[in-house]
Amino acid sequence: MHFLVIPGIIAAFSVAVIYAALQLELSPAMIVGDSLQPRVFPVLLMVINLILAACLAFQYWTKSPKKIHWGGLQTWGSIALWVIFYPITVYIDMLIAIAVIMFAMCLLWGERRIYVAGALALATPTVIFFLFDKALRVRFPRGLLTNWYYG
Amino acid sequence: MIDALQAMASVLFDPYLVFLIFITTVLGVVIGVLPGLGATTGAALLLPFTLTMQPVHAIAVLATIYVSATFAGSITAILINTPGTSAAAATTFDGYPLAQRGEAGRALGIAVVSSTIGGVFSVIVLCIAAPMLARVAYEFRPPEYFALALFGLSMLASISAGGTVRNLIAGVFGVWLATIGAEPTTGIERFMFGNYELYEGLAFVPVFIGLFAMSELLIQSKRANQVVDKITMKAVKLPSRDDYKRIWKTVLRSCGIGTFIGILPAEGATVASMIGYAEARRWSKNKEEFGKGAIEGIAGAEAANNAATGGAMVPTMVLGIPGSGTTAVILVGLMVHGLRPGPYLFTEQVDTVYQIFGAMLLANLLFLAMGLYASKLFARISLVPLQLLWPIVFALATIGAYALSSSLLDVWIALIFGVIGFLARRHGFAVAPIAVGLILGEMVETNFQNSLKMFEGDWWRILTQPLAALFLLLAFLGLFSSPIANWFSRRRS
Numbered sequence: 001m002h003f004l005v006i007p008g009i010i011a012a013f014s015v016a017v018i019y020a021a022l023q024l025e026l027s028p029a030m031i032v033g034d035s036l037q038p039r040v041f042p043v044l045l046m047v048i049n050l051i052l053a054a055c056l057a058f059q060y061w062t063k064s065p066k067k068i069h070w071g072g073l074q075t076w077g078s079i080a081l082w083v084i085f086y087p088i089t090v091y092i093d094m095l096i097a098i099a100v101i102m103f104a105m106c107l108l109w110g111e112r113r114i115y116v117a118g119a120l121a122l123a124t125p126t127v128i129f130f131l132f133d134k135a136l137r138v139r140f141p142r143g144l145l146t147n148w149y150y151g
Numbered sequence: 152m153i154d155a156l157q158a159m160a161s162v163l164f165d166p167y168l169v170f171l172i173f174i175t176t177v178l179g180v181v182i183g184v185l186p187g188l189g190a191t192t193g194a195a196l197l198l199p200f201t202l203t204m205q206p207v208h209a210i211a212v213l214a215t216i217y218v219s220a221t222f223a224g225s226i227t228a229i230l231i232n233t234p235g236t237s238a239a240a241a242t243t244f245d246g247y248p249l250a251q252r253g254e255a256g257r258a259l260g261i262a263v264v265s266s267t268i269g270g271v272f273s274v275i276v277l278c279i280a281a282p283m284l285a286r287v288a289y290e291f292r293p294p295e296y297f298a299l300a301l302f303g304l305s306m307l308a309s310i311s312a313g314g315t316v317r318n319l320i321a322g323v324f325g326v327w328l329a330t331i332g333a334e335p336t337t338g339i340e341r342f343m344f345g346n347y348e349l350y351e352g353l354a355f356v357p358v359f360i361g362l363f364a365m366s367e368l369l370i371q372s373k374r375a376n377q378v379v380d381k382i383t384m385k386a387v388k389l390p391s392r393d394d395y396k397r398i399w400k401t402v403l404r405s406c407g408i409g410t411f412i413g414i415l416p417a418e419g420a421t422v423a424s425m426i427g428y429a430e431a432r433r434w435s436k437n438k439e440e441f442g443k444g445a446i447e448g449i450a451g452a453e454a455a456n457n458a459a460t461g462g463a464m465v466p467t468m469v470l471g472i473p474g475s476g477t478t479a480v481i482l483v484g485l486m487v488h489g490l491r492p493g494p495y496l497f498t499e500q501v502d503t504v505y506q507i508f509g510a511m512l513l514a515n516l517l518f519l520a521m522g523l524y525a526s527k528l529f530a531r532i533s534l535v536p537l538q539l540l541w542p543i544v545f546a547l548a549t550i551g552a553y554a555l556s557s558s559l560l561d562v563w564i565a566l567i568f569g570v571i572g573f574l575a576r577r578h579g580f581a582v583a584p585i586a587v588g589l590i591l592g593e594m595v596e597t598n599f600q601n602s603l604k605m606f607e608g609d610w611w612r613i614l615t616q617p618l619a620a621l622f623l624l625l626a627f628l629g630l631f632s633s634p635i636a637n638w639f640s641r642r643r644s
Binding site: 006010017020021024025027031032033034035036038039041042045046048049052053055056059065066068069070071072074075078079082085086089090094098101102103105106109110111116120121124125128129131132135136137138139140141 | 199200202203314316317319320323324326327330334336337339340341342368369372373536537538539541542543545546547549550553554557559562563566569570573577578579596599600601603604606607608
């Protein structure tokens with residue numbers, strides 16, 4: 001049954017999209033005319049995907065897919081850091097969040113010199129911030145540092 | 152023609168543009184030698200930095216990154232047996248063995264010269280072929296555009312890395328992503344789940360940053376702490392007269408192969424270099440040398456992958472159909488800067504178009520100089536520890552995703568698509584079809600709907616249009632010729 005996992009996930013996703021598409025509003029016939037209702041095209045795509053998922057299941061059944069290397073601590077640790085990035089950005093400050101995540105990522109990926117990781121985590125967001133703020137005139141979201149900077 | 156040449160030459164009289172091209176060529180070479188970064192990721196990361204530039208400058212920057220990063224992959228391929236970009240994978244076959252024999256400088260010299268010839272050749276073809284194709288494309292109506300978009304997707308699915316079925320699934324997923332937001336004709340909201348920031352659809356830039364840069368970060372994480380063997384080199388040597396005698400036919404052949412494959416809507420440079428290498432071997436009198444340091448192998452792969460860059464710009468600019476991940480980013484760059492890709496670009500913005508071509512030509516000549524005189528320095532950059540490089544990429548990617556519309560939602564989109572891209576790639580699904588599907592999605596749906604309106608709801612009448620039928624036939628052949636041939640050969644055996 002291992003061969004059904006990925007095609008199964010694709011099929012489940014396709015069915016979910018078809019369900020969501022069927023909940024979409026119908027447009028008046030006068031507007032649609034000879035064309036399609038907005039729900040038809042996504043449904044059509046997902047029907048194609050269901051057929052392709054069946055083909056994929058057949059392929060996996062005839063020839064087992066290569067064993068997947070799921071990645072180690074660095075991979076999943078990085079994803080976990082991205083999850084942490086959200087609350088720090090929303091509740092504290094985006095630039096602080098970037099610095100924290102960069103510092104943690106350096107250490108997670110094997111950097112042993114804490115001062116190097118710290119310097120990189122401080123310097124990079126600072127340089128990028130001033131580049132975007134001064135040269136590209138991008139305003140960053142409000143937070144602890146940006147409130148202080150923008151006033 | 153004279154106007155076109157004047158527009159191309161005008162690049163040289165814009166000091167700011169020349170400066171930008173110079174800086175971007177250096178940056179492109181740095182991006183190319185850094186393992187994992189490559190032209191697509193580099194272009195996606197740099198796109199937000201071009202926001203305040205003039206359209207010509209912005210697209211010239213992206214095109215220069217494409218050209219120079221594609222070349223630069225060969226430096227690390229030859230010196231440390233690690234292709235900086237996937238397009239340089241074939242260069243490792245003979246480049247590294249030649250370097251191991253103490254001839255790294257010669258190998259790099261051949262790679263640099265072949266790449267330059269390939270790049271210049273393809274820009275010349277681009278200048279000639281693009282306006283001709285544009286004249287044909289004026290006649291296209293919705294059925295032709297619909298069929299063409301399907302052809303583009305099918306080619307990408309059948310030729311890209313991974314299997315056809317998996318690539319098609321990725322492409323269909325990309326087209327579905329394009330349906331998120333308000334439906335163009337009726338304005339009915341689709342798959343927005345109450346989030347009005349998605350009303351105009353998913354923004355391309357954060358999705359691309361996620362699919363290319365963030366997913367690559369996760370892929371590279373398994374290489375953290377990896378130690379590479381580097382080869383020392385004294386200086387890059389220009390090919391000798393004997394070398395030229397041995398490689399000139401190979402280089403010319405690969406120029407043709409690379410440009411042709413680049414023009415096809417498919418994953419240009421990587422496929423081109425593999426075919427260029429295979430053809431160099433097939434036609435060589437010294438087949439036994441291949442894999443042990445044959446200079447024809449290096450020349451064949453390098454001329455082909457750089458020739459593909461100019462070729463790939465043809466469908467991107469003329470038809471709005473990107474052939475690869477990098478050209479998809481360039482296409483988004485065109486849109487962001489208000490340039491409408493398509494045949495009308497060649498009448499409405501003709502100077503801009505030729506200035507972009509001129510910039511590509513200049514970039515090709517600049518990397519010749521850099522390759523000859525600074526390869527040794529650039530090779531050192533490739534030894535930057537991954538644990539310092541990728542956190543910087545993370546910072547650039549998050550701020551880049553935010554910068555386009557100052558929206559935090561775009562940052563979350565980039566991170567989510569980073570994870571999606573990582574999982575997809577882990578399971579053998581290429582991410583380029585997702586990106587191209589996202590770009591072509593609206594083109595497919597809108598032109599299908601307009602075709603239905605044209606033919607009063609009879610969809611099959613699309614097949615009565617000769618060009619549309621031809622594109623659909625090519626799409627069908629692209630998808631099914633290989634499985635059908637395999638099936639017949641299995642039956643026969």
